[in-house]
Amino acid sequence: DTGVSQDPRHKITKRGQNVTFRCDPISEHNRLYWYRQTLGQGPEFLTYFQNEAQLEKSRLLSDRFSAERPKGSFSTLEIQRTEQGDSAMYLCASSRTREETQYFGPGTRLLVL
Amino acid sequence: GDSVTQMEGPVTLSEEAFLTINCTYTATGYPSLFWYVQYPGEGLQLLLKATKADDKGSNKGFEATYRKETTSFHLEKGSVQVSDSAVYFCALIYDSWGKLQFGAGTQVVVTP
Numbered sequence: 001d002t003g004v005s006q007d008p009r010h011k012i013t014k015r016g017q018n019v020t021f022r023c024d025p026i027s028e029h030n031r032l033y034w035y036r037q038t039l040g041q042g043p044e045f046l047t048y049f050q051n052e053a054q055l056e057k058s059r060l061l062s063d064r065f066s067a068e069r070p071k072g073s074f075s076t077l078e079i080q081r082t083e084q085g086d087s088a089m090y091l092c093a094s095s096r097t098r099e100e101t102q103y104f105g106p107g108t109r110l111l112v113l
Numbered sequence: 114g115d116s117v118t119q120m121e122g123p124v125t126l127s128e129e130a131f132l133t134i135n136c137t138y139t140a141t142g143y144p145s146l147f148w149y150v151q152y153p154g155e156g157l158q159l160l161l162k163a164t165k166a167d168d169k170g171s172n173k174g175f176e177a178t179y180r181k182e183t184t185s186f187h188l189e190k191g192s193v194q195v196s197d198s199a200v201y202f203c204a205l206i207y208d209s210w211g212k213l214q215f216g217a218g219t220q221v222v223v224t225p
Contacts, residue, residue: 004156031211042117042202042215043157056210091157098211099145099164104157 002026004105006092012111013082020078021108025094032075033102034067036060037089046090049075082112115140115207119216122200126193126223134188134219136177136203144205146170146179146186147213151200160188160201198223 005024013019025032030051035043046065047057051072061067064082069075079086089109093102119136126132138144148160148170161170166181177188186203203216 033212035213040217042204042218043213044215045212048210048212050210056212093157093213095211098206098209101159101162102211102213103159104149106156 004092004094004103006090006105006108008108009106010109010111012113014113015084016081018078018080019082019110020076021090021110023075023077023092023105024073025075025092026103029094029096029103030072031095031097031102032069033093033095034075034077035091035093037091037107038087043091046077079110082110084112086110087112115144115205115214117203117205117214117216119201119203119219122218122220124219124221126221128195128223128225129192130223132188132190132193132197132221134201134203134221136186136188136216138184138186138203138205140184140205140207143181144207146177147204147206148175148177148186148188149202149204149215151202151218153199157202193221193223195223195225197221 032049034046037043049069064080089107091107092105095102145164147162150160161172163170163179169178200218204213
């Protein structure tokens with residue numbers, strides 16, 4: 001396993017700009033999760049894919065957020081018209097089944113100025 | 114809804130001391146329980162897990178037992194090292210999709 005990778009690792013942007021993050025899961029994992037972690041808190045669920053299908057979205061995911069997983073491989077998370085409150089660490093995780101371990105990527109730290 | 118509560122940090126210990134981090138949960142069913150660890154500058158890593166009542170998870174000298182009667186999953190280590198300094202998260206899977214619900218995390222600082 002090469003592990004879950006995320007790109008970029010850090011992103012600084014100005015309020016109102018759009019940003020896109022990428023996650024590459026472990027190759028045989030068909031489940032992919034996005035979480036958001038703010039300072040001093042545990043990660044919070046954002047959205048979940050099984051293969052290419054987005055099966056659930058948290059109410060934390062406003063209309064400005066969109067996620068895709070074309071062909072059930074890598075995933076992207078886009079935030080449009082960023083706000084300062086979007087500043088956080090965005091984490092991606094993948095697993096083969098519900099019961100198996102979710103492996104996390106290193107995260108993308110977003111700072112909105 | 115389902116939730117996880119863990120003790121606040123930071124917890125500061127001397128090397129070779131005994132570590133306990135309390136974790137309790139509320140859940141409608143019988144969730145799988147996890148401890149994840151986040152070392153400085155690194156991503157979340159699974160430390161141990163337990164999937165049913167009375168199961169004991171263990172790894173790297175850490176242990177936690179799934180206690181259904183007290184809805185707890187306390188993390189323990191008998192003799193900590195400086196390298197154990199990290200933030201520890203208790204978590205549970207609370208639905209059929211496998212989504213994780215995390216506690217707020219407990220920072221542990223081990224001094225020489």
